[in-house]
Amino acid sequence: MLKLGLIGKGISRSQSARLHVLLGRMCGMDVTYDYLDSDQIADFDLIRQLTKCAQTGYAGVNVTHPYKTSARKLITPRKRLPEALGSVNTVVFREDGWRGDNTDFVGFMRGYRQQFGDAKPGTVLQLGAGGVGLATAFGLRGLGADKILIHDKDAARGEELVATLVAADAAAEFVGEADLADAVRSADGLINCTPVGMNQYPGCPFDTALFGGQKWAFDAVYTPVQTAFLTSAAKSGIEVMTGFELFFFQGIEAFEVFSGAEIDADAARTEYFNAYPEALTG
The missing domain is CATH 3.40.50.720 (NAD(P)-binding Rossmann-like Domain)
Structure with a gap:
């Protein structure tokens, strides 16, 4: 099982879970994706939440508003990120440490x-x-x-x-x-x-x-x-x-970082719209 999640504030309308679960299904992986909403977590603290995720079996988490900049200050970025890009939206938990990425970029x-x-x-x-x-x-x-x-x-x-x-x-x-x-x-x-x-x-x-x-x-x-x-x-x-392209490709990039899999973007696009035709209009 690949255990993933999203940390953010007011994230109940996010579509990230269905994209990551679908990408996992395409790769033959059982994926769970939890919404870790700071509005719903008492005395929320970012470093404490990240630590809890790392200790409870999460492979990684996405990070969204308003925690991207704070996460960058806590985590070593991947080499592909420009040094001056001061935010991360993807955190991977590994034995040799946590790594941050910005798949929006x-x-x-x-x-x-x-x-x-x-x-x-x-x-x-x-x-x-x-x-x-x-x-x-x-x-x-x-x-x-x-x-x-x-x-x-x-x-x-x-x-x-x-x-x-x-x-x-x-x-x-x-x-x-x-x-x-x-x-x-x-x-x-x-x-x-x-x-x-x-x-x-x-x-x-x-x-x-x-x-x-x-x-x-x-x-x-x-x-x-x-x-x-x-x-x-x-x-x-x-x-x-459209903004769907950013949502779609940042999600694919994040899933590839989390899982190590390589995604066929064209096939994933077809699968996603077949499963969620309303995404064509929002």
Whole structure:
């Protein structure tokens, strides 16, 4: 049996369990996947919870909001992660110690290449500098983006991400509210890493009147899959990548780290949509 779990706050709506159980079934593995919600655990402490998981037979756990940055400070990262990427979302328990990974980072790059091939990202405007925004920004760096423009309503948080990217030799700038429209118009790619567009937060994070000259768009939101942002972008002739791709590929990357198995992504996609057709629409 492969015992896995997810540590986070308010995670009851997560779809991670069904993806990991399905991937296990494809590999002939009996997988359990528990939701370890800090809202439901008295006196929750991250290091105590990780230690308990390691001692009770978990092969590993995913870590989500708001614990990714804290987990990175506690755990040795895998060598494939950029040194400056200060968050982990995957922890593996091994006899020689715990190892951290960020499969949002590698999953975003894998999804981008699946969707857009070898095309370079160009100049990209990203809204949102939180946990997933950190991973996608470093993914853009890994994909060879010419320039990464960051806007966040919390200017200090946005500027901190820009400083982190610049320190990692990426061309990055913070875009304030006054310059946002010009940045949208001039961008090759547009990314939403804010909650706007989720079922709970309907709407579009961009001014759609500015759409038309961009080449591609990605929305980290995947419930629903077809967000108002991506629908408007597609109508304007912009190629789009849905948040499902990030969810799917980060999950595959995490499962491969946990299990040592190699997943056929195309077969897994077919199996997942056959089992959960509602995932096509969110």
